[in-house]
Amino acid sequence: MAGAVDLSALKNRAEASRSGTGPPASGGGDRSSGGANSWVVDVTEATFQSEVVERSMQVPVVVDLWADWCQPCKQLSPILERLAQQDGGRWVLAKIDVDANQRIPQLFGVQSLPTVIAVAGGQPVEAFAGAQPEAQIRQWLDSVLDAQRDQLPGIRAAEQAAGEQEEAEDPRFTAAEEALERGDYSTAEAAYRKILDAEPNNEQAKAALAQVQFTARAENADPSAIERADTAPDDVDAQLAASEAELAAQQVESAFDRLVRTVKRTSGDERNRVREHLIEMFELFPEGDQRVATARRNLASALF
Incomplete structure (x- = not known):
């Protein structure tokens, strides 16, 4: 050599x-x-x-x-x-x-x-x-x-x-991961949903599905959505779109804070919709992530 x-x-x-x-x-x-x-x-x-x-x-x-x-x-x-x-x-x-x-x-x-x-x-x-x-x-x-x-x-x-680890790999997950690597998000999402249809409590499939859905949305995120949302604080759709754009840009705390503020300003079905969206975002991160822990506390304060 x-x-x-x-x-x-x-x-x-x-x-x-x-x-x-x-x-x-x-x-x-x-x-x-x-x-x-x-x-x-x-x-x-x-x-x-x-x-x-x-x-x-x-x-x-x-x-x-x-x-x-x-x-x-x-x-x-x-x-x-x-x-x-x-x-x-x-x-x-x-x-x-x-x-x-x-x-x-x-x-x-x-x-x-x-x-x-x-x-x-x-x-x-x-x-x-x-x-x-x-x-x-x-x-x-x-x-x-x-x-x-x-x-x-x-x-x-x-x-x-x-x-032994390779032999133990679930072929259903392998197929979904291969689709994800190809950028075929719809096929990957369908594969994970099929696993969940058979095993509703499969946490690995739940987490993977959330990741696929976010990745697909992130690729289409519009950076200008942030500016539009800042001028329309009461527009729930605008706030949700802006949070997606911020998360796609790795502005994690900003995305969380935006939705917590939106929770404070809303009520009823709109508040519940924003809360659920924020919780879905939490699930994209590993357990113990301090940004998620902080946002969860802020969400609890906003709700109660």
Whole structure:
């Protein structure tokens, strides 16, 4: 692979790390770059032993050595992160800021950035330097996985888990999602409605249907609806259209506030219509979203 680096010095240093003479702890902890279930982890000198050496006994750990001043790093790192998430645990990406953790690049004898090193069984096995095209990185990763599959049990375990998940996928949802990807909102909506006809309490289908309906409306949202609504505060239809336009423009709080104000100004069927529309908007967001929590409190105050 273009930009390959000499691994002989790396392996010698890794043997020292494996025997317990690796980088000493310096305090701090690891920071996952993608959440609790992520396969992308920020590593420090304090967590190098556990996150790189020990984890590499189960799956390959791909070490991404980067720095904020390194422009090629900013091109390479997002590719590695995306591939790590796609592979779902077949390997782990360990991101290391060399400026904050200077002993680690010294351990590997790194001469330039970015440098990427695959560690397996506690030892570096492959490496390359410099930004690379995604297709070439994919080929490099596949070669690492193929070489280590019989040595590291975590690779096959992750592949088996991914296969079981694929088999467990509901074909009804798959068909709806494929329609959505094509932009065929009517077919996707019909597919989700069919699921709900058979399973009225299917929360996944309910949430997906709401998303499809909003996405279809958002594509046709008229930005000028906001200005028109601002000049006609008592026009319920105008306020609803404006809230859709604001939500489509990622102005979430503005959309919520607009409808809460409209609830305060209306009564009877009109108030109920606005309230229901606002609640439908809430359902587009994940549980625990603070913007929704705030808007729910404001709605309750407006109603009572």
